[in-house]
Amino acid sequence: MSAKEELRLPSWLRPQIGKADQISEVQQIIKQRGIHTICEEGRCPNRAECYSQKTATFLLMGPTCTRACGFCQVDKGHQPMPLDPDEACKVAEAVNLLGLDYVVLTSVARDDLADQGASVFVETIAAIKRSRPHAKIEVLTPDFRGDRRWVEMVTLAKPVCYNHNIETVKRLQGKVRRGAKYGRTLSVLAMVKEIDAQVITKSGLMVGHGETVEELTETMQDLYAVGCSSLTIGQYLRPSLEHLPVIKYWTPDEFEELGAIAKQIGFHHVRSGALVRSSYHASEM
Numbered sequence: 001m002s003a004k005e006e007l008r009l010p011s012w013l014r015p016q017i018g019k020a021d022q023i024s025e026v027q028q029i030i031k032q033r034g035i036h037t038i039c040e041e042g043r044c045p046n047r048a049e050c051y052s053q054k055t056a057t058f059l060l061m062g063p064t065c066t067r068a069c070g071f072c073q074v075d076k077g078h079q080p081m082p083l084d085p086d087e088a089c090k091v092a093e094a095v096n097l098l099g100l101d102y103v104v105l106t107s108v109a110r111d112d113l114a115d116q117g118a119s120v121f122v123e124t125i126a127a128i129k130r131s132r133p134h135a136k137i138e139v140l141t142p143d144f145r146g147d148r149r150w151v152e153m154v155t156l157a158k159p160v161c162y163n164h165n166i167e168t169v170k171r172l173q174g175k176v177r178r179g180a181k182y183g184r185t186l187s188v189l190a191m192v193k194e195i196d197a198q199v200i201t202k203s204g205l206m207v208g209h210g211e212t213v214e215e216l217t218e219t220m221q222d223l224y225a226v227g228c229s230s231l232t233i234g235q236y237l238r239p240s241l242e243h244l245p246v247i248k249y250w251t252p253d254e255f256e257e258l259g260a261i262a263k264q265i266g267f268h269h270v271r272s273g274a275l276v277r278s279s280y281h282a283s284e285m
Contacts, residue, residue, distance in 0.1 A: 010249050013235065013274050026056055029097050033090040036063045056098070057140070057279040058091050060107040060124060061117050080112055083120065092127035095135060103128055104279040105159075106140035109179070116142065118150035125157040136160045138202075140278055146184040148191055155195045161230065162192045165204040165278055166223060169215035176209055176244065186226050193227035201228045202269075204278040207258070208236035210247040216258060220265050230269040231262050234276035250274065 030037055036059040062081035084090070095103050105124055110117040118141075125137055138161040144150035155162060166185045168176045189201045203223050205216060216233075223231065233255065238246050250258075252274065259272030 009237075010251075010274075012252050013237070013249065026098065029094050030056065033094055034084070035059075035087060035090050035094060057104040057106055058094070058124075060087065060091070060105060060120050061110050061113075062108060080108070080110060083113075087120070088124040088127035091124050092131040095128050096131055100132070100135060102136050102138070104138045104140060106279070107142060109142040111145070111179075115153070116144040116147065116150050118144060118153045121154045122157045125154075125159060138163060138279070140164070141188075143180055143184050143188050146181075146187055151188055151191045152195050155192050155199055158196075159199065161200040161202055162189075163202040163204070163230075163278060164188050164192075165206075166219060167204065167206050168209055169211045169219050171215060172209050172211060176206075186222055189223065189228050190226040197227075200230060201226075202230035202232070202278075203228050204232040204234070206234055206236045207250050208246045208248055209244065213258070213261075217261055217265075220262050220267070224265050224267060229267060231267045231271075232276050232278055233258050233262070233270075233272040235274040 037056045061083060091105075105121060107117055107120065121139055121141065125139070128135055128137060137159045139154060139159045140163040141151075141154060143164065164185060166182065167173075167180075170182045173180065173182045185203070189203060192199055192201050205219065207216065220231065235250055235255075236244075236246060238244065255272045255274060255276075259270050262270040262272065
């Protein structure tokens with residue numbers, strides 16, 4: 001496949017466009033406080049739509065990741081930023097200004113920190129609960145190197161949903177998720193249910209790396225076996241020529257088929273579509 005062919009997106013991969021004034025309002029609130037969103041740092045195709053609805057997924061601990069996954073747009077390979085001691089309060093303030101009733105918190109991987117950044121999640125959850133007690137909070141965490149202490153710390157902070165993405169099938173883990181492991185992701189999700197069975201666990205798959213339906217089905221079954229009840233499935237889009245190439249653009253009918261397989265396996269909440277991302281319409285799940 002030539003570069004020109006690879007960059008030609010199918011018609012079903014055109015994101016919705018939000019109103020400029022609504023998008024600008026969210027961007028100003030975020031920028032003025034020196035905080036970050038995965039919407040911007042990850043170049044999410046849905047950010048215009050989400051911003052127009054005054055929603056965003058907050059990216060904790062700065063915009064620089066200590067890992068270098070082959071699919072991710074987030075900056076990596078540099079020294080991570082020092083932690084901002086006021087970040088939790090700034091995020092809570094932004095949540096109030098945006099009037100959010102459902103908040104998604106994610107982060108870069110911070111392997112340089114003793115607790116992998118778990119305490120930052122806890123502090124931010126607490127700050128939001130103080131300023132907006134009725135808001136529900138979903139976390140999308142890194143794997144914390146599989147350390148149960150940090151998984152437990154975040155789980156006991158009582159998010160309504162604990163999301164940790166497996167991203168791809170077992171065969172492709174090394175190429176796609178550098179520094180992460182298939183079994184470790186499953187163990188993190190299992191730990192959450194062991195610590196608090198009431199917390200919903202969620203994971204996400206990204207197709208387009210050369211996986212098969214059979215491999216995806218096996219991955220879904222593995223996720224369901226550790227108590228995962230919510231699943232998102234979306235199309236991988238190559239951020240730049242330095243990232244992994246797209247092997248295949250899955251069609252809307254194929255996404256519908258994958259969603260049906262997930263529901264047949266037993267997942268309670270499934271969102272499967274080309275532009276679906278981990279926190280897309282998260283409150284509806």
